[in-house]
Amino acid sequence: MQRTVNRVLLALVGLLLLAVGGAVLAVGLGVEPPSWWLHQGRHDVLLSTAERTRWRGEGWWWPVVIAALAVLVLLALWWLAAVLRRRRLREVLVDTGDGAGATLRGRALEHALAADAGGLEGVAHARAHLKGRRTAPQARLRLRMEPHVDPGTALRELADGPLAHAREAAALPALPAEVRLRTVSHKAERVT
Template sequence: MRTVRRGTNRVLLGLAGAVLLGTGGTVLMGGLDLPVKWHLGLPAGWPWTRPGDVLLSAHDRTRWTDRGWWWPVVIAVLAVLVLLLLWWLVTQLRRHRLDEILVDSGDGEGALLRGRALEGVLAAETKALEGVDGAAVLLTGRRTEPRLRAVLALAPHADPGTVVRRFADEAVTHARGSAGLERLPAQVRLRGVRHRAERVT
């Protein structure tokens, strides 16, 4: 399903890009008067061939404005278009997070593990490590080959090397074993926690 959605997304993006590129190129050629300069010999009725041409003629712009259904239809079409674009934008932002992981259940069919559940367990175990003041965990990749991104907030006294080693040996290893994964690549970012200075009197 994810592969089909990715392929559909690429096709739609390609078509939208081709339409926009073709329309923009045609308008640009007309605005720069390139058909005349280059003697292209475009057929009669070809749109936007001269700098003075407009995208829509006055007749096209006002053809149905006196009809009662015109403006409601225009508003409805624009509203649907905006909603579709917002939906597409949300799906693009959400596709970086892995919703589920395919776990080998031993029966040849497999089971699905919620990505957010594994993220929560990983974050909780990571926060319990000595020297870690906070942790944010995100699963990416494919459900058969998940990847892990983690941001760890280090305590002032923490040793970064020790924290990363314990994170890999404990939290990541436990998650990989519980999900039945052969490997779970992890990318870790460390940041220090800034504490507000206090005046001692």
């Protein structure tokens, strides 16, 4: 979801900047602008002195400008933090029973879970990602299934096999999982 929102926002900002920049460049090169455009010729400025200083004497102007800029900065920082935030769990805390505990690399558990899920009957390819907290991880699996496999049966085998093995190996009380199933599309081949 966040990846889609990020791409849509970047596309909208890019299109807006491209349209405005292209229009200013076109007018600067001598293309006749429409009557509603910001400036009317290649020697006209975007904002005249009168337009830039028109609201300066009003008491509400500067607080509104500062508030709008502050909101823009906060939105930009939120967006940057969302993009830079780690989406994968780096390590899982394993309760060893002696009170000390141990840590398990998240990538190692992901690879083991994907390999175990990939070994199930009818699974052509498996990918696993861990998210959440290191004391309560959550798994996200993507499985490419052969067309003949029943999804319900595949989910039961996944829950009883690879997910149960990962939960027991990491000594986790629970390992919630989000599973996305897709079928493999085979290319048509001519039989002679």
